[in-house]
């Protein structure tokens with residue numbers, strides 16, 4: 108396999124780079140002055156792309172490599188890959204589901220707790236020696252009505268965790284899930300928002316879910332409501348979210364993802380009712396190692412003519 112050309116589009120987990128370099132002829136796009144400079148010299152050598160949410164495979168990237176056979180993404184999400192183009196050209200695609208589910212669900216609950224219990228603010232209070240008076244009271248999370256947008260693997264893991272906090276769970280998805288047990292299904296996201304105190308976005312991003320959380324959904328959640336987003340920034344109409352938070356039409360937000368990463372709207376930075384993390388839902392050492400193993404295992408399986416472990420296409 109050492110002669111098989113694999114291109115990483117951007118820097119990822121170090122262990123992934125090491126594993127790929129020890130098995131394949133690894134090219135790192137960031138070591139070249141530009142994409143054009145790379146593809147001009149090496150286009151024919153590339154048989155596999157390893158991409159992530161920062162730099163995926165659009166039509167131009169896919170078309171630039173005539174011998175491309177597989178795109179293996181170091182992510183569960185697929186919105187950064189032109190799947191239609193891959194399908195059309197018979198290019199295989201794999202991702203890294205399951206191994207990251209627990210971490211992303213943990214992050215969703217951590218953000219909800221951080222917003223309600225003001226964890227970052229109270230941490231700052233102690234560290235900046237302000238503890239000369241009592242810290243102001245915060246808001247209870249246990250028992251809050253939690254509405255989950257998207258009850259897939261991650262949404263279900265969030266539901267399980269929130270249920271352990273005594274939260275009644277409702278969800279919205281394309282169709283009702285027979286396996287969702289006691290969770291209440293809302294075919295309309297507006298009704299879900301109107302009946303929730305915390306709205307957690309956990310669906311995949313596609314044409315149907317782009318800006319699924321719009322002004323009407325935000326207003327239905329209301330001034331006491333909190334939005335948590337561990338999906339994609341583009342699930343939420345960000346300018347509407349920002350103005351709702353600034354105007355007090357929404358109670359708070361815990362956000363791990365943003366519409367135009369790594370750019371975060373300036374207004375959010377000064378808001379006390381908002382907790383922000385830099386798209387790190389799955390970023391633990393344990394999970395990143397597992398994701399790296401899965402990326403490599405999918406490539407090995409493909410080039411050995413075996414079934415992919417986690418095929419998308």
Ligand SMILES: O=CC(=O)O
Pocket residue numbers: 160181182183184185207389
């Ligand atoms: O955002 C992270 C992922 O899709 O894995």
